[in-house]
Amino acid sequence: MNLGTSAIIGGMLFVLAIFVGLFAPWLAHTDPVMGANLVNAEEPPSWIWWFGTDAQGRDIYSRVVHGARISLTVGIVSQLVNSVIGVTLGLTAGYWGGWWDDVVNGLTNVMLAIPSLIFALAIMAVLGPGLTSLLIALGLTNWSFTCRIARASTLSLKSQGYVQAARVLGYGDLRIMITQLLPNMIGPIIVIGTLGMGGAVLAEASLSFLGLGIRPPYPSWGSMLSEARDQITTAPWLSVFPGLAIFLTVLGLNLLGDGLRDVLDPQSRSRRT
Amino acid sequence: MTAAPLIEVEDLRIDLDDGAKHVAAVEGVSFRIDRGETFGLVGESGCGKSITALALIGLLRRPLSIGAGAIRFEGREIQGLSAAEQRALRGNRIAMIFQEPMTALNPVSPVGRQIAEMFVLHKGKSWREANQLAVEALANVRVPAPERRVKDYPHQLSGGMRQRVMIAIALACDPDLLIADEPTTALDVTVQAEIIELMRNLCAERGTAILMISHDLGLVANVCRRVGVMYAGRIVEERGSDDIFRAGAHPYTQGLVDSLPRLGSRAALGRSRLREIAGVVPAISDFPSGCRFNPRCAQATEICRTTVPETTWLGAGGLVRCHHHA
Ligand SMILES: Nc1ncnc2c1ncn2[C@@H]1O[C@H](COP(=O)(O)OP(=O)(O)O)[C@@H](O)[C@H]1O
Ligand code: SF4
Ligand SMILES: [Mg+2]
Numbered sequence: 001m002n003l004g005t006s007a008i009i010g011g012m013l014f015v016l017a018i019f020v021g022l023f024a025p026w027l028a029h030t031d032p033v034m035g036a037n038l039v040n041a042e043e044p045p046s047w048i049w050w051f052g053t054d055a056q057g058r059d060i061y062s063r064v065v066h067g068a069r070i071s072l073t074v075g076i077v078s079q080l081v082n083s084v085i086g087v088t089l090g091l092t093a094g095y096w097g098g099w100w101d102d103v104v105n106g107l108t109n110v111m112l113a114i115p116s117l118i119f120a121l122a123i124m125a126v127l128g129p130g131l132t133s134l135l136i137a138l139g140l141t142n143w144s145f146t147c148r149i150a151r152a153s154t155l156s157l158k159s160q161g162y163v164q165a166a167r168v169l170g171y172g173d174l175r176i177m178i179t180q181l182l183p184n185m186i187g188p189i190i191v192i193g194t195l196g197m198g199g200a201v202l203a204e205a206s207l208s209f210l211g212l213g214i215r216p217p218y219p220s221w222g223s224m225l226s227e228a229r230d231q232i233t234t235a236p237w238l239s240v241f242p243g244l245a246i247f248l249t250v251l252g253l254n255l256l257g258d259g260l261r262d263v264l265d266p267q268s269r270s271r272r273t
Numbered sequence: 274m275t276a277a278p279l280i281e282v283e284d285l286r287i288d289l290d291d292g293a294k295h296v297a298a299v300e301g302v303s304f305r306i307d308r309g310e311t312f313g314l315v316g317e318s319g320c321g322k323s324i325t326a327l328a329l330i331g332l333l334r335r336p337l338s339i340g341a342g343a344i345r346f347e348g349r350e351i352q353g354l355s356a357a358e359q360r361a362l363r364g365n366r367i368a369m370i371f372q373e374p375m376t377a378l379n380p381v382s383p384v385g386r387q388i389a390e391m392f393v394l395h396k397g398k399s400w401r402e403a404n405q406l407a408v409e410a411l412a413n414v415r416v417p418a419p420e421r422r423v424k425d426y427p428h429q430l431s432g433g434m435r436q437r438v439m440i441a442i443a444l445a446c447d448p449d450l451l452i453a454d455e456p457t458t459a460l461d462v463t464v465q466a467e468i469i470e471l472m473r474n475l476c477a478e479r480g481t482a483i484l485m486i487s488h489d490l491g492l493v494a495n496v497c498r499r500v501g502v503m504y505a506g507r508i509v510e511e512r513g514s515d516d517i518f519r520a521g522a523h524p525y526t527q528g529l530v531d532s533l534p535r536l537g538s539r540a541a542l543g544r545s546r547l548r549e550i551a552g553v554v555p556a557i558s559d560f561p562s563g564c565r566f567n568p569r570c571a572q573a574t575e576i577c578r579t580t581v582p583e584t585t586w587l588g589a590g591g592l593v594r595c596h597h598h599a
Contacts, residue, residue, distance in 0.1 A: 161376030167332060168371075169364030169442065170395060179390065183381045 007259020013252025017245075021068035028062035032219045045237050052237035054227070063219040064241050070220040071249065074134050074213075075201040081139030082200075083193045086146025091177055091185075093147075094154025104147065111144040117203055124212040134213050138200050146192050153185035160184075187264030191257050198253030205246050221246045277348035278305040279449055279482050280329065280367075287324055287333065287506075288340035289557055297340060298557045299325055299506040306450065309480040313493030313514075315529065316503035319554040322486045325503075326452050329484070330367055331359040346450075365395040368443035370436070370472075372455040377439055378427040384438045385411070385423025391445035410441040414471060433464035440472055444481070451476055454486045469496060490529045494518060499590075502526045505554055505565040512591040522593040524570050525550070564596065572597050 020027060029050075040057035043049045051060035093104035111119075120137040127133035157163060163180045171179070201221075207213035208222025216227050221242040228238035287299040299321040306312045314322045327333050329344055331351050344351045346362065354362070371377050379387060388410050389403035398406065404423070411419035414437040427435055436456065443451055453472060457465035473496055476483050487493050493500055494514040502510040502517075502525060510523040521527045528550035552569040555561060561568055567577040574597065582594045 161371065161373045162379040165371065165377040165439075166379075167363075168330060168369045169391065170360045170362070171364075171390075172360055175394065179382065180379055184379070 004259070004263075006255045007263060010252045010255025010257070010259055013248055014256055017068055017072060017249045017252065020065055021072045024065045024069050028059075028065045030059045030062045032058065032063040032066040033217045042231075042235050044235075051241040052235065054235070054238055055231070060224075060237060060241055063224060064221070064245050067219040067221045067224060067242060067245065068249075070131065070214055070218065071201050071204055071222070071246070074131070074138060074204040074220075075197045075249075075253075078135050078138035078200045078204075079142075079193055079197040081135070082141075082143040082196060083146050083189060085140070086143035086192075087150045087182070087189060089143070090147040090150025090152075091154050091181060094151040095158065095173065095177060095181070101151075104151070108144045108147050111141070116141040116144075117206060120203060120207065121210075121212065124207055129212055129215050131214065134204060134207065137207070138203055142196055142199065142203075146189060146196070149188050149192055150185060153188065154181055157181050157184050187260075191261045191264060194253055194257035194260060198250040198257070201246065201249055201253070277345070279308045279310070279347065280484075281305040281343075281345045281348075282325075282329070283343045283345070285325065285328060285342035285344065286340040287321070287328055288338050289336055290338065291336045294558060296557050296560075297506065298337065299328075300340075302342070302503075302506075302508050304501050304508065304511065306482050306484060308449065309482055311476075311483040311485065311497040311499070313485045313487070313497035313500040314503055315487060315490045315493045315500055317488055317550075317554050319556075320503040321506040322503055323454055326369065326454050326484065326486055329452065330363050330369060332363075361395070364391060364443075364448075365446045366448050367450045367452065368446070368448040369452040369454065370439045370443045370456050372458050375432065375435065375459065378435060380427055383424050383426055384430070385425075388423070388438070388442050388445055391442055395446045406445070407441075410445050411438070413444070413475065414438070414441045416441075432460050433468060436460060436464075436468050437471065440468070440475070444475055444479070447479060448481060450482045450484060452484045452486070455488070456485075457492070458487070465492075472496075490517070491533050502529065505560055506557070507565065507594070509566065509595065510591075510593045512587070512593075513589055516587075516589065516591060520599065522587060522591070522598040523566075523595045524572050524597075525566050527599070564594075 037057040040049070040053050041055050043053040045052045049059055049061070051064060053059055089104045089107070093101040119141040123137035123140070124133055127136060157180070163176060166176050166180050204213055204220060205222030205225065208220045209226045211226060214220035214223045216223050224242040225239055228235070228242070232239050282305070283303050285299060285302040286297050289296050289298045302325060304312060314325065316322055324333065324337055328339055329351070331354070333339060339352060346367065351359065351362075378384065385404060385407045388407035389400065392398040392403035392406050393400060407423055408419045411422055416422050416434060416437055427438075430438065451472070456472065457468050460468060469492065472483075475481070483496065485493050485496050490500070494517060497514055500512060500514055500517050501508045502523060504525050510517070510521065510526045512521070517526060518530060521530050532549050550569060555565065555568070561578070563579050564570070564573070564577045564582050567573040570577065576596050580596070582596045585593050585595075585598060587593060
């Protein structure tokens with residue numbers, strides 16, 4: 001598979017997920033929480049109930065569609081927070097060096113030493129479940145790779161002629177960082193961010209599965225899996241469809257990230273021009 | 274002229290301090306440039322020309338620093354200015370173009386934007402106005418179809434075009450002094466001549482003073498009214514451009530003159546080798562005592578090895594530092 005195909009397939013999956021999330025109220029057949037009706041309990045997938053129904057008679061299709069909103073919100077917002085933190089720390093550390101660089105390096109090493117899911121788990125345990133806690137927990141714990149890349153890029157870009165030239169032209173530090181450094185490292189940052197977004201969707205699912213993230217009855221893909229645990233043999237559709245949604249979204253983001261890496265990588269770019 | 278010169282360098286020393294060693298990379302360098310004047314610094318690579326230029330705009334960074342002396346711009350000492358005041362001078366009152374037009378432009382930003390940024394930064398213009406002014410600035414450096422070229426990225430332009438863009442950026446804010454450090458070294462010969470001509474005309478029209486830096490005495494003398502010859506961190510001779518060719522007083526200057534191809538000479542036609550000065554510029558840590566040129570000088574005597582030559586004043590404001598000058 002060449003780089004174009006992988007990025008296009010990944011991009012299409014991601015755009016599809018976003019589309020579903022954005023238009024969830026129009027795509028869903030019933031209300032994902034209130035649409036319970038015991039008359040329809042545990043129906044297998046059919047023409048009426050596309051993905052089947054659960055023990056309370058809620059439409060799984062409608063719940064998966066609404067789940068896209070929560071999972072993607074968590075994935076996108078928390079990764080944006082991570083990217084902003086990582087870029088800000090890495091860029092300033094690489095640019096200014098000195099004690100600030102030591103502080104950022106120390107912090108990064110600590111973050112790298114603790115598995116980010118464990119760290120997020122600890123934060124969730126303190127903050128309690130819920131969307132806001134999830135965004136905080138996942139947004140603060142996965143910036144170390146971005147930070148490393150931003151710092152390393154800054155170190156190598158700093159000696160470039162155009163960065164020196166900007167100094168000679170009277171640019172201040174902030175202007176140099178924003179106009180000369182950031183745009184020249186944005187490719188790898190976007191790649192890491194895309195892959196990280198997939199990681200965040202998975203992390204949300206894991207935390208919600210453990211009962212620490214989104215709590216039932218609200219439908220995130222993770223909380224749906226959590227609820228479906230006991231019926232995995234009797235009503236497999238309860239786990240299959242949210243599981244599939246997670247799988248396709250994360251696969252899409254990984255393919256997109258890998259594809260973008262090849263497109264945006266300055267080395268492969270210079271090779272082609 | 275009784276007013277303060279545009280820029281005045283007095284007894285400048287630049288220290289190189291890499292933790293272990295502490296040596297002077299440049300010392301006793303003095304020169305002045307008046308408004309609209311053209312002054313050149315010439316000397317082989319490694320003589321300290323570029324770091325002198327960096328000192329002028331307050332951009333020496335570790336391990337280099339100003340050890341002694343003063344640099345005054347319109348009578349105000351640059352070292353006494355705050356970081357913000359220095360930035361307000363750079364690119365605005367004192368501009369600089371470099372050796373490397375290939376790398377001095379941001380590869381991911383359209384050239385028009387890079388020009389416009391100067392108006393936004395130093396003149397407080399809105400982006401809308403600044404973009405308009407960028408088109409004019411490109412037209413001023415004779416770039417054809419400037420309203421289309423502003424959208425181009427640097428890699429879409431030739432080396433010569435890029436250097437024109439650099440000149441447009443440097444002259445955008447109508448600076449009082451343009452420092453050109455080897456501005457054409459990376460370009461091929463025909464383009465070199467065009468760029469130099471353009472730079473000279475633009476500066477003459479606007480009354481912009483030029484500090485031209487090059488290893489090429491012919492180029493410097495062609496652009497500048499006065500020339501300072503630098504060797505191993507010191508100015509060894511300062512003369513009017515005409516005098517330097519007719520009657521270079523320092524053996525190093527004479528060596529530079531002799532190594533120039535003369536129009537129609539056998540060397541210019543590629544039939545014989547130029548007379549180059551034997552040997553190389555010493556590294557900063559190996560500067561010889563006395564006159565630093567003595568290991569390479571045919572006229573050197575004992576005193577040259579022990580004693581630094583004093584300044585001898587020649588006619589018409591010229592000076593030379595050599596025990597046995599012509
Ligand atoms: N950042 C630096 N660190 C250490 N030495 C330097 C640095 N910059 C320049 N030098 C040294 O200072 C001397 C003068 O350099 P430079 O001003 O670039 O010479 P020129 O421009 O005349 O070719 C050289 O010996 C060079 O090796
Ligand atoms: S002082 Fe002596 S060594 Fe130096 S240039 Fe003059 S003659 Fe040569
Ligand atoms: Mg130089």
